[in-house]
Amino acid sequence: MxxxxxxxxxxxxxxxxxxxxxxxxxxxxxxxxxxxxxxxxxxxxxxxxxxxxxxxxxxxxxxxxxxxxxxxxxxxxxxxxxxxxxxxxxxxxxxxAIDGETIARKILRDDEFATARPRLVADFGAALARIHALDVESIPGLLRTDQVEYYTGVLDGLGQPHPVLELVRNWLLDFRPAAGRTSLVHGDFRLGNMIVGPEGLRAVIDWELAHLGDPMEDLGWLCVKAWR
Known part of the structure; x- marks a missing residue:
């Protein structure tokens, strides 16, 4: 206690x-x-x-x-x-409270999750399909957030030069694809925000960054090497 x-x-x-x-x-x-x-x-x-x-x-x-x-x-x-x-x-x-593991290193390496690992991509895809199919009109208070514009504002607000980040920002502004449909976006869909058991995905948690946007945001963030 x-x-x-x-x-x-x-x-x-x-x-x-x-x-x-x-x-x-x-x-x-x-x-x-x-x-x-x-x-x-x-x-x-x-x-x-x-x-x-x-x-x-x-x-x-x-x-x-x-x-x-x-x-x-x-x-x-x-x-x-x-x-x-x-x-x-x-x-x-x-x-x-749902028992399971959230630490990426353990999920990716420990023998306990050997059976789960080959299933996780399908589990994550099924979870995202459910999330992105939700009726956004039924969820009050959500805002549509353009992530490039938002983080451009954060970067500009630092008041200091960050050449690598500015290069990435400029590349995104020049080459990002046109936005698709609007859906609920989890906003931080990655290992660390999943509870995983020996059989596979048990729960998606930590929804504080959820917003309206392009569902490809969740897929792109999940594929960033830092979270694999």
Whole structure:
């Protein structure tokens, strides 16, 4: 059990939220740039609490809506039990905890995943097909984000020369193909944001970068060598 006052406060809040369930084993997990992630059990059921951090401009309630829609559409995602906004304006959500591995090095090398590895490309393709087929009108709050324009703004805002990045940006502006249809885009579809078991893909997680855009974005990012 997390011994801090924060842990005690969270346990009380979660018990009230989950119909006076007994909260056990609450502990904070490492990782996560934009949110705190905690694991716990409620009456023996393993669950995850994710809390938006102060300063994060993305609305976690939009992400929660994406997870709900993805689940309804048959994509492999954790069940979402609840999502609300705190008094300080930041949001949180409670999800099913799914066992498995997210670390790319282990998925790609460990014997435990030898059977899963030949299946992952098909699993990822099937998951993306479900995601990209979702009715985007059913997901409120999503914005269409042109990734080249967005990151051009980020690069220009640095106020420092970065010749390699500028060369890549200019190449993309000159040669990128015309955009296809608009769909839901996960935005960070890669190893690290997949929960994998010995049998294959179990869940797609971490939807905070989801937006409307060209579905080829997800395929392109998955193929970047850093994530293989």
């Amino acid at each position: 997390e011994s801090s006052a924060v842990g005690t406060e969270l346990s009380t809040m979660l018990s009230q939220l989950l119909d006076d369930a007994e909260i056990q084993g609450l502990h904070r997990l490492s990782g996560g740039a934009s949110r705190e992630t905690w694991r716990f059990e409620a009456d023996g059921r393993p669950l995850i609490l994710q809390r938006q951090r102060a300063g994060d401009e993305r609305d976690m309630l939009i992400e929660a809506g994406v997870v709900r829609a993805a689940g309804r559409g048959g994509a492999p995602v954790p069940d979402l039990l609840d999502a609300r906004r705190r008094d300080d304006g930041m949001a949180f959500m409670v999800l099913e």
